[in-house]
Amino acid sequence: MSSVISHGFKSSKEDFSFGPWTVTAAKTHIMKSKDIERLADEMHMPSLPEMLFGDNVLRIQHNNGFGIEFNAIDALKCVNNMQDSVKVACAQEWQESRSDSEHSKEVVKHYDWTYTTDYTGTLLGEQIQMKVTPTTERIDVEKLKAREQIKFFEDVLLFEDELHDHGVSMISVKIRVMPTSLFTLLRFFLRVDGVMIRINDTRLYHEAGQDYMLREFSTRESKISDLQHVPPALYTDPNEIAQHLPLKFTKCEKLTFPEREKQRETESSQ
Template identity: 40%
Template sequence: MTSTKEPVFIKEGTPREGLTQGISLHGWTITSKKASICSSAEMEKISKDYGLPPPEMVFGNNHVTVEKDSFKLSFGAYDALSQVDTSSTSSEKIKVAYSEEWTRKSSANHTDVKDVVKPYDWTYTTKYRGTSNAELEQHDGQSLVDVNRLRQQEPILFYDENILYEDELADNGTAMLMIRLRVMPTCFLVLQRFFLRVDDVLFRLNDTRLYHEFGNDYFVREYTSKEAHYNVIRQKLGRGDISLLNDQNWVSSVMPDEPTESIKEKLKI
């Protein structure tokens, strides 16, 4: 692909059949495809392939893709759901970590909670970091995502949000996997976020960031996982608007600084 300093905007298809939008700049092509929610046949395939009932809403034909030359990294719901834990003890993990709160919640006439305790992680937590055709090299140094640059007032050439799946956890919270991406004249950032709220029990954020500054000879992928007791985050709210507990940006801003897991990677390009 010919490198260009001028952006080339992409728009293919229709919302009905699947709409792909994106941008090509400096040899990189970044696209976001949005299509209809999975059909019943597609949901049955997820259940059969992965051994778990799928989330309430799965957008299995949605994709976000980052490409340059022969390198390609994409995000999609099917691959993300393949990493949901279906081991025999997977449904017990939140109960073990937050036993007192979970026991109280599940015994207070919440039969719907009892019903979802099955041999799979019913929170649909995934540590998916994207599907890549190249191995990225891990490094132990500081983050290579330039937060100060991202805070600069720079024109946004392309922006999109894309949901891969969502579930209300039998009215006991929410689980959502979504992607936000923005491309500026000097760099781009793609954020895939798994957001989990189990009411009275837990908040969890699993974030994967793709970052590149045009002109640098490397591409960055960084993954962090953070979690906190529900009450810790609720107390941060004080007397504020309780709807903020559904605001992923706000919850992220008050989560603990130290992640429970962190993976930093880069790829020479």
């Protein structure tokens, strides 16, 4: 593990080996404003999150090169920047305060200022990648509840924005590696004060010895007006409020390792 002090921030990069896998967690300072402005132009978005950790990454990579990683830039690419997803009384005032004068009102109007993203990770591998297919198989939650020693844990923040003091929009990824498995939770959390709460979760699970990972994506959402039975103190805690939000959408996928695909091709050609 190496740590350097840069611009008053402590940067760290940790590598952890799990069988043929290397888990890398890199954390460093917020992107500089000039880099954020350039990126916003490239992505055709009027503005980007206040705290954008463009160099933060959580990577799970096999010795053969394939794998998956979670990073802020790819998460932002999944934001629908042509859609104003949440209309609130403060939205116009908020957008005007965030938009630069050279941006036309038309661009600002079609802008998802909540940064809602359905990002589920970025597949790695130049020549070979994992194959993604729908599956009915589910992550075994009971296995995850078992008291197994945690060999490695990391929590990496990708971006956060306080929505001009009208709530919060943030995405972070956590990983824990046990002796026989690894589990990752990528969570996008949105709270627009007085309006709504949304959580997009991506869970990734791999058991040692298996030739695949399971990935489950879910969206939970509720209007604040439908959460009258929940203490407002819980609104700011994603872990607590998640169980009170109705499930709106779910998608389950199997990420199969490439060697198996090659083996199948060889067998079918014989």
